[in-house]
Amino acid sequence: MSKVLVSDPIDQAGIDILSQVATVDVKTGLKPAELKEIIGEYDALMIRSGTRVTQEIIEAGTQLKIIGRAGVGVDNVDVPTATRRGIVVVNSPEGNTIAAAEHALAMMLALSRHIPDANASVKRGAWDRNSFIGAEVYKKTLGIVGLGKIGSHVAAVAKAMGMKLLAYDPFISNERAEQIGCQLVEMDLLFQQADYITLHIPKTPETTHLINAVTLAKMKPTARIINCARGGIIEETALAAAVKAGKIAGAALDVFESEPLGESDLRSLGKEIILTPHLGASTTEAQVNVAIDVAEQIRDVLLGLPARSAVNIPGLGPDVLEELKPYMQLAETLGNLVGQLAGGRVELLNVRLQGELATNKSQPLVVASLKGLLYQALRERVNYVNASIEAKERGIRVIETRDASARDYAGSLHLEATGSLGTHSVTGALLGDKEIHLTDVDGFPINVPPSKYMLFTLHRDMPGIIGKLGSLLGSFNVNIASMQVGRKIVRGDAVMALSIDDPLPDGILAEITKVPGIRDAFTVTL
Numbered sequence: 432m433s434k435v436l437v438s439d440p441i442d443q444a445g446i447d448i449l450s451q452v453a454t455v456d457v458k459t460g461l462k463p464a465e466l467k468e469i470i471g472e473y474d475a476l477m478i479r480s481g482t483r484v485t486q487e488i489i490e491a492g493t494q495l496k497i498i499g500r501a502g503v504g505v506d507n508v509d510v511p512t513a514t515r516r517g518i519v520v521v522n523s524p525e526g527n528t529i530a531a532a533e534h535a536l537a538m539m540l541a542l543s544r545h546i547p548d549a550n551a552s553v554k555r556g557a558w559d560r561n562s563f564i565g566a567e568v569y570k571k572t573l574g575i576v577g578l579g580k581i582g583s584h585v586a587a588v589a590k591a592m593g594m595k596l597l598a599y600d601p602f603i604s605n606e607r608a609e610q611i612g613c614q615l616v617e618m619d620l621l622f623q624q625a626d627y628i629t630l631h632i633p634k635t636p637e638t639t640h641l642i643n644a645v646t647l648a649k650m651k652p653t654a655r656i657i658n659c660a661r662g663g664i665i666e667e668t669a670l671a672a673a674v675k676a677g678k679i680a681g682a683a684l685d686v687f688e689s690e691p692l693g694e695s696d697l698r699s700l701g702k703e704i705i706l707t708p709h710l711g712a713s714t715t716e717a718q719v720n721v722a723i724d725v726a727e728q729i730r731d732v733l734l735g736l737p738a739r740s741a742v743n744i745p746g747l748g749p750d751v752l753e754e755l756k757p758y759m760q761l762a763e764t765l766g767n768l769v770g771q772l773a774g775g776r777v778e779l780l781n782v783r784l785q786g787e788l789a790t791n792k793s794q795p796l797v798v799a800s801l802k803g804l805l806y807q808a809l810r811e812r813v814n815y816v817n818a819s820i821e822a823k824e825r826g827i828r829v830i831e832t833r834d835a836s837a838r839d840y841a842g843s844l845h846l847e848a849t850g851s852l853g854t855h856s857v858t859g860a861l862l863g864d865k866e867i868h869l870t871d872v873d874g875f876p877i878n879v880p881p882s883k884y885m886l887f888t889l890h891r892d893m894p895g896i897i898g899k900l901g902s903l904l905g906s907f908n909v910n911i912a913s914m915q916v917g918r919k920i921v922r923g924d925a926v927m928a929l930s931i932d933d934p935l936p937d938g939i940l941a942e943i944t945k946v947p948g949i950r951d952a953f954t955v956t957l
């Protein structure tokens with residue numbers, strides 16, 4: 432019989448499901464060394480945010496087949512190491528959405544009415560009605576950073592309370608934001624105008640310390656900020672200093688850079704700050720939901736069945752995958768590329784499967800294109816299982832067409848995306864069955880393999896332009912690995928695709944578009 436270790440508190444409903452197929456040991460509060468010592472005995476590990484599943488732990492887990500996170504965030508799991516070792520990582524993307532959203536809303540109201548401190552003062556025996564004059568949220572502006580599952584529910588409730596809603600989410604379409612009743616704005620404007628700011632984004636390299644002394648300085652002195660997403664998105668020392676100096680009116684935090692929270696300036700602040708010990712998902716309902724959701728997936732994987740919310744493996748049959756693998760990679764690369772060219776906030780994706788790809792078996796390529804398209808927004812959390820649902824939730828319309836007539840290649844894939852930078856298209860094919868080639872960008876024929884850092888220009892085909900661009904890049908110490916021009920007619924419009932060795936330095940795109948003849952320039956990281 433399989434063995435499952437549950438190393439954080441999980442609802443009994445989950446334990447009951449696991450017990451149908453495995454021996455279950457519940458051992459919470461283990462130190463890393465203790466976990467490392469015993470993990471080798473187990474086929475599955477079930478956790479919440481309390482257990483750090485590091486590379487060391489995963490490598491010691493020689494029998495591990497699956498790690499189940501009974502919640503959303505998998506930032507405490509070394510997913511790349513698990514993937515390399517063939518261990519499935521699953522989570523419960525929706526089980527605690529309502530609990531986390533309600534906690535953020537509770538924090539907003541508690542901050543506005545000083546409920547924790549007023550309660551403590553009555554319990555101390557006082558009857559002080561003057562120290563706790565509050566503020567109403569009605570007709571105030573709520574700025575939501577991250578309009579995903581939790582952010583959207585916060586929006587719906589806040590709207591019903593009469594709040595005006597602003598949102599910042601570079602990966603959500605205007606159409607989707609409007610449906611939720613939010614106005615999408617840039618982050619600076621949100622910070623300047625909001626009376627309350629609530630964060631609902633994942634912790635990624637881009638969002639770490641997204642809120643720092645500079646962003647806090649943009650807030651109104653009467654504004655308050657709430658973080659029920661992840662510790663480390665707000666720089667805690669900068670926040671404590673801003674609250675202490677009265678630069679902002681207050682903050683409510685459920686999550687911290689290091690948990691449990693140790694010595695911290697945050698603890699010494701008064702009623703303007705509320706701290707809770709990572710309670711966002713701690714409702715009876717959410718704990719039952721996530722425990723069942725994840726335990727069912729662990730049970731299924733131990734029985735050799737696929738998992739429905741795997742964050743690191745495709746939920747497709749191995750035979751289909753093997754055949755389509757190189758094309759899946761092509762579709763992901765093209766999706767990632769066209770998403771960046773279209774500016775991220777994509778509303779419409781046209782997928783055209785051409786030549787031998789125009790068969791019904793190629794449906795996974797549409798999913799792979801969406802996975803690529805959403806990669807910039809969701810990173811490793813988007814997978815073949817959730818890409819279509821995530822796209823739908825973001826209001827991305829997908830139109831799929833099949834054209835069996837082969838063009839220059841036996842099979843090719845054409846993607847056209849409409850986003851905040853307009854409509855852009857890319858086509859790609861495989862060379863020698865394996866090597867990915869871009870064969871067309873915005874209707875201009877090219878033939879280049881994609882590379883990690885790329886620069887595209889739209890320019891007039893005229894003498895001297897390539898030299899000028901080369902010298903400009905040289906003056907910024909940018910090394911060109913390869914370059915190709917695609918044009919439809921001589922001396923008409925043309926596209927240049929350059930592979931470069933490093934990311935483009937800040938400010939250079941603006942310089943490039945100043946070169947006479949160059950109309951536009953885009954850079955992408957693949």
Ligand SMILES: NC(=O)C1=CN([C@@H]2O[C@H](COP(=O)(O)OP(=O)(O)OC[C@H]3O[C@@H](n4cnc5c(N)ncnc54)[C@H](O)[C@@H]3O)[C@@H](O)[C@H]2O)C=CC1
Pocket residue numbers: 502503504505524527528531576577578579580581582599600601602603631632633634637638659660661685686709710711712713808809
């Ligand atoms: N305090 C707690 O106990 C809980 C915390 N969480 C945390 O809440 C957060 C949100 O969860 P969900 O709404 O389920 O995730 P989600 O994936 O549905 O939504 C996240 C949104 O953030 C957006 N986003 C990504 N990068 C961004 C950036 N740089 N700037 C602005 N927006 C960006 C994405 O486009 C997406 O719409 C996660 O960090 C999760 O770990 C979730 C449950 C409980």
Ligand SMILES: O=C(O)C(=O)COP(=O)(O)O
Pocket residue numbers: 479480481501502503504505527709710711712713
């Ligand atoms: O689901 C999440 O991302 C959470 O942050 C909840 O964490 P928890 O399961 O309560 O330790």
